[in-house]
Amino acid sequence: MNASQVTFPLAPVYAKKGITFHQALAREIHPEGDANTASGFVKVTYTDPARNGETGIIEYDYLVNATGPKLNFEATPGLGPDGHTVSVCTYGHAEEAAKELANVISVMKTGKRQSIAVGVGHGTCTCEGAAFEYAFNVEHEVRSAGVRDLADITYITNEYELGDFGVGGLVFSQQGFQTSSKMWTESLFRERGIKAILGAHVEKVEPNAVLYELVDGTKDILKFDFAMLLPPFRGVDLKAFDKAGNDISDQIFAPSGFMKVDADYSGKPYEEWLASDWPKTYRNPLYPNIFAVGIAFAPPHQISKPRKSPNGTLIAPSPPRTGMPSGIMGKTAILSIRELIKNGSGASVAAASMSDMGAACVASAGSGLKRGSAASMTMYPVVPDYVKYPNTGRSVEETFGEIGLAGHWIKLLLHYMFIYKAKGRFGWFLIPE
Amino acid sequence: MNMENPREAIARAPLPTEKTLKRRKNVFIQLTRFAAINFKMIRMIRKGHHPMEKTDK
Numbered sequence: 001m002n003a004s005q006v007t008f009p010l011a012p013v014y015a016k017k018g019i020t021f022h023q024a025l026a027r028e029i030h031p032e033g034d035a036n037t038a039s040g041f042v043k044v045t046y047t048d049p050a051r052n053g054e055t056g057i058i059e060y061d062y063l064v065n066a067t068g069p070k071l072n073f074e075a076t077p078g079l080g081p082d083g084h085t086v087s088v089c090t091y092g093h094a095e096e097a098a099k100e101l102a103n104v105i106s107v108m109k110t111g112k113r114q115s116i117a118v119g120v121g122h123g124t125c126t127c128e129g130a131a132f133e134y135a136f137n138v139e140h141e142v143r144s145a146g147v148r149d150l151a152d153i154t155y156i157t158n159e160y161e162l163g164d165f166g167v168g169g170l171v172f173s174q175q176g177f178q179t180s181s182k183m184w185t186e187s188l189f190r191e192r193g194i195k196a197i198l199g200a201h202v203e204k205v206e207p208n209a210v211l212y213e214l215v216d217g218t219k220d221i222l223k224f225d226f227a228m229l230l231p232p233f234r235g236v237d238l239k240a241f242d243k244a245g246n247d248i249s250d251q252i253f254a255p256s257g258f259m260k261v262d263a264d265y266s267g268k269p270y271e272e273w274l275a276s277d278w279p280k281t282y283r284n285p286l287y288p289n290i291f292a293v294g295i296a297f298a299p300p301h302q303i304s305k306p307r308k309s310p311n312g313t314l315i316a317p318s319p320p321r322t323g324m325p326s327g328i329m330g331k332t333a334i335l336s337i338r339e340l341i342k343n344g345s346g347a348s349v350a351a352a353s354m355s356d357m358g359a360a361c362v363a364s365a366g367s368g369l370k371r372g373s374a375a376s377m378t379m380y381p382v383v384p385d386y387v388k389y390p391n392t393g394r395s396v397e398e399t400f401g402e403i404g405l406a407g408h409w410i411k412l413l414l415h416y417m418f419i420y421k422a423k424g425r426f427g428w429f430l431i432p433e
Numbered sequence: 434m435n436m437e438n439p440r441e442a443i444a445r446a447p448l449p450t451e452k453t454l455k456r457r458k459n460v461f462i463q464l465t466r467f468a469a470i471n472f473k474m475i476r477m478i479r480k481g482h483h484p485m486e487k488t489d490k
Contacts, residue, residue, distance in 0.1 A: 162439065186446035191454075196439040216436055324478075358477040373457065376470050378477045398477045404457035406467035410474075432478050 003091045006419070013424050022058060023048035026067065026236070029252065030057075031287040032243035040289070062337045065259050065292040066330060069233030072122075076231070078205030079121040085205055085227040088134055097228055101138060104226040108147035114225040116142075117210055119156035121229035123201030126318035128157055129165050131230050132185075133363035133375075138228075139192050140366030140373070148193075155189070156197040156210065156222060156229070158315050160307060162186050165361075166317035168304045170379055171392040172399045178392075181377070184401055188365070188375070197222065199307065201315045202229065217310035233295060233318065235259065251286055259292035260284060263300040270305055275355030275385035277301065282333055283349070289340075291333040294326030303383055324359045325382055327433025328352050355383040358398060362411040365403070374407030 014021035024044035031040045041057045071089050073080030080087055086097035104114050118135040120128060135155045142151040163169050163181030170181040189196055199215035210222040210229070235257025240249045253259055261284060264277040277300040284290040292298075299319045306316030321329075329352060336349035358380035365373040378400055384393025392399075421431040449457075456462055 160436070162442070183446060186443050187449065189443045190446045190448055196443060198439045199436055214436065358480060360474045360477065370460065371458070376474075378474055380477050380480060398473075398480060400473060402466065402470060404466055405460070405463040406470055409463070409467050410470060 001415075003095060006415075007091055008419070008423060013422070017424055022046070022056075024056070024058075026238055027055075029063070029065075029238060029240045029290070030243075031063075031240065031252075031290060034241075034243060034245065040287070061289065062340070063290045064330070064333050064337075065238075065290065065296045066294055066326075067236045067238070067296045069295045070236045070257065071231045072234045073231045075124075075234075076121045076202050076205060079202065079229060080231055083205055084207050085121065085210075085229045087231065088130070088228060089230065100226055101141065105142060105145045105147060107225070108142065108150040109145070111150070113150050113152065115152045115154070115223055117154050117156055117222055117224040117227040117229070119154075119197075119200075119229055120158055120232075121202045121205070122232040123158045123213075123313060123315040124318055125158055125230055125232045126166050126320050127230055127233075127322065128159055128317060129320065129361055129363055131155070131157065131228075132165070133365065134228055135194055136188070136192060136363070136365035136373075137367070139194060144366075144371075152195070153193070154195045154197060154222060154224075156200050156202070156212065158200060158317050160199050160215065160305070160315075162189060162196055162198065164304050164317060166302075166304055166320045167379065167382065168384060168393070170377065170394065170399050170401065171396060172401055173396050174400070178396060181401060184403075188403065192365075199315055201309070201313050205229070213309055213311065213313055213315075215307050215309050215315050235296065235298075248286075252284060252290075254298035256298060258298035259290070259296055260286075261292050261297045263298065265298070265300055267301075270301075273301060275353070275381070275383055275387065278353045278355045278383050280351040280353045281336060281349050282329055283336070288345075291336070293329035293333050295321055297321070297329070319354075319383075321354065321382075323361070324433055325354055325357055328357055331433060353381075353383070355381050355385050357381055362407055362414065364408065364411050367408065369409075369412075370405070372405055372408030372412075373403065374411050375401060375403045376407040376410055377401045 011021050024046045026042050026044050028043040033039050039059045041059045043057050046054045078084050086100050087093040088097050108114050116138060119131050139153055142148050161182045163185035171178055200212045202210055202212045204211040208224055213219045235253055240252040242248050261279040261282045263279040282291045282293050282297055302316050303319045304317045308314055332350045332352040339347040339349055359382045360378045363375045380395045380398035386393045417431050421428045
């Protein structure tokens with residue numbers, strides 16, 4: 001798919017729904033207003049061509065922070081489009097990655113062997129599922145181009161085991177047995193001939209070389225001709241100020257830059273983690289009229305077990321919270337705001353904890369209506385609840401995985417459904433998040 | 434920390450048979466799987482979507 005198939009102008013959609021749209025970058029939150037403004041407001045810098053660079057303020061009664069992440073390429077020297085690797089985090093990045101991959105394939109067509117590295121570019125990255133599907137899509141592309149035998153494909157990840165996906169792995173029933181996403185994923189790697197480097201923190205990227213450290217403290221180098229490594233995420237560069245103009249960012253945001261909500265941030269050890277640590281309402285404790293959803297909220301801790309190398313390097317996949325959970329959180333925040341407007345600040349609000357919420361993930365492993373393939377997975381709940389499900393932390397009935405052409409069809413169907421929904425077309429609300 | 438060698442783990446993993454690989458690409462079989470997976474996903478979505486559940490705050 002090209003950029004025009006996955007992007008569309010937002011202004012007409014908001015205009016159709018009667019929503020005032022500001023295309024702007026949020027810089028500061030002033031929850032108490034200031035000497036000139038009584039209500040809370042957000043200070044912004046406009047990015048639309050007509051007002052590009054102008055600053056302004058947007059006043060609010062309720063604020064939903066749904067900024068998504070900052071792509072923190074700076075965390076790893078040499079990482080990213082300004083360094084020595086490509087990314088697929090934006091459509092622009094993906095187009096650039098596709099061009100570079102085409103170049104590498106054309107080199108292989110001359111008979112020259114090429115090394116391809118795909119994975120995550122830091123020990124604390126999230127979205128391992130996206131890296132996983134990119135690895136298998138690349139494998140599909142080089143096989144389709146007839147040069148598979150000339151491609152060494154390596155998946156490098158901070159996951160301790162394959163199939164972890166930042167959620168501690170999955171256990172599901174298949175043909176009368178309980179099986180794990182680890183075995184299932186390893187099987188796919190074996191079938192497609194993809195190598196893996198696990199428990200890795202990428203320290204630095206040099207031209208054609210990834211320097212990494214493993215959980216056991218050893219260090220090594222992965223040589224590459226083409227590398228797509230995802231960056232770690234952090235909160236966007238937002239600051240917060242009280243009425244007097246004092247910087248209160250450390251009260252509103254976690255050190256990661258994500259916004260604090262109704263989660264347990266006490267920093268307890270892995271052994272004491274509970275499903276109830278996870279937020280339900282996504283309201284900021286200090287300013288309950290501010291919500292943070294999707295990647296923008298600060299998770300209480302990881303879902304996968306965090307590990308440190310003997311050198312003290314943290315290698316811990318961050319919790320994924322994009323896609324379906326993001327949509328549900330956004331809807332929850334809006335339902336709560338509706339209740340608060342109707343019934344006042346004492347109204348009860350909606351709840352949707354990731355420990356009581358399922359997620360579906362369809363990881364593409366190659367496109368084509370007849371030749372495509374994808375791994376379809378569901379998990380319920382996203383955050384394991386060992387009190388409710390003592391053996392595996394999740395419902396074995398509602399957690400499953402399957403590979404096949406049907407998964408590709410589902411991925412394609414979801415693409416068109418979500419674009420339709422995002423455009424607010426007739427009956428959009430019937431399509432679930 | 435003793436990590437499992439991923440190369441060995443992948444080499445030990447079950448390799449799908451030709452029959453399984455064909456099954457994964459057979460249009461007629463996959464049509465039934467398409468329906469079955471969608472059903473499972475909708476069931477899971479229904480279980481996980483209860484945004485009107487209220488909490489006192």
